[in-house]
Amino acid sequence: NAGVTQTPKFRILKIGQSMTLQCTQDMNHNYMYWYRQDPGMGLKLIYYSVGAGITDKGEVPNGYNVSRSTTEDFPLRLELAAPSQTSVYFCASGAGGAHSIYGYTFGSGTRLTVV
Amino acid sequence: KNEVEQSPQNLTAQEGEFITINCSYSVGISALHWLQQHPGGGIVSLFMLSSGKKKHGRLIATINIQEKHSSLHITASHPRDSAVYICAVRERDGGATNKLIFGTGTLLAVQP
Numbered sequence: 001n002a003g004v005t006q007t008p009k010f011r012i013l014k015i016g017q018s019m020t021l022q023c024t025q026d027m028n029h030n031y032m033y034w035y036r037q038d039p040g041m042g043l044k045l046i047y048y049s050v051g052a053g054i055t056d057k058g059e060v061p062n063g064y065n066v067s068r069s070t071t072e073d074f075p076l077r078l079e080l081a082a083p084s085q086t087s088v089y090f091c092a093s094g095a096g097g098a099h100s101i102y103g104y105t106f107g108s109g110t111r112l113t114v115v
Numbered sequence: 116k117n118e119v120e121q122s123p124q125n126l127t128a129q130e131g132e133f134i135t136i137n138c139s140y141s142v143g144i145s146a147l148h149w150l151q152q153h154p155g156g157g158i159v160s161l162f163m164l165s166s167g168k169k170k171h172g173r174l175i176a177t178i179n180i181q182e183k184h185s186s187l188h189i190t191a192s193h194p195r196d197s198a199v200y201i202c203a204v205r206e207r208d209g210g211a212t213n214k215l216i217f218g219t220g221t222l223l224a225v226q227p
Contacts (some may be wrong), residue, residue, distance in 0.1 A: 042117070104215070108157035
């Protein structure tokens with residue numbers, strides 16, 4: 001049981017390049033999330049999805065896009081990368097709604113540097 | 116002021132010591148999570164609790180909903196416990212988004 005798989009683990013981008021961070025979960029979770037973690041800051045929500053075909057913005061969505069065509073996959077797209085997007089990105093998934101008793105499963109993270 | 120505050124930010128302990136990490140929050144919540152992040156590693160969920168106390172091995176988590184406060188305790192600490200411990204709350208916003216608000220973490224170093 002792989003849980004949440006993120007790829008790549010590391011990436012260096014040049015300013016203006018684009019890339020897609022991949023996230024796949026095999027737990028049939030409805031809820032999926034993308035967070036970024038900056039030094040000295042708590043994780044910030046970029047985008048989330050409550051099910052296939054449904055996505056919504058989090059706290060810091062500018063410069064990113066997502067899609068959720070299947071329950072398993074929730075890719076995060078960076079268009080026109082900027083140095084401010086240098087961060088560690090985490091994908092997470094969860095089974096239930098706002099009052100769920102279930103916890104979350106996190107991916108291992110993607111360390112992205114934009115130069 | 117952050118909605119989720121952790122203290123201390125940094126903690127150094129000797130092997131075997133009893134450790135307490137605190138988390139205070141200012142919003143209504145439906146659940147609180149304690150997470151562990153090892154250097155260069157991913158994030159692992161330790162506990163999710165909405166009342167009382169939970170125990171798993173040498174780790175104990177407590178929450179006081181009235182006080183809006185939670186503590187994570189580590190008994191008989193070991194160098195392998197060295198990590199960042201993150202408190203996160205699931206806001207009781209009436210919606211179905213299940214979003215978390217994170218503290219900035221407590222960096223724990225346990226020396227042999």
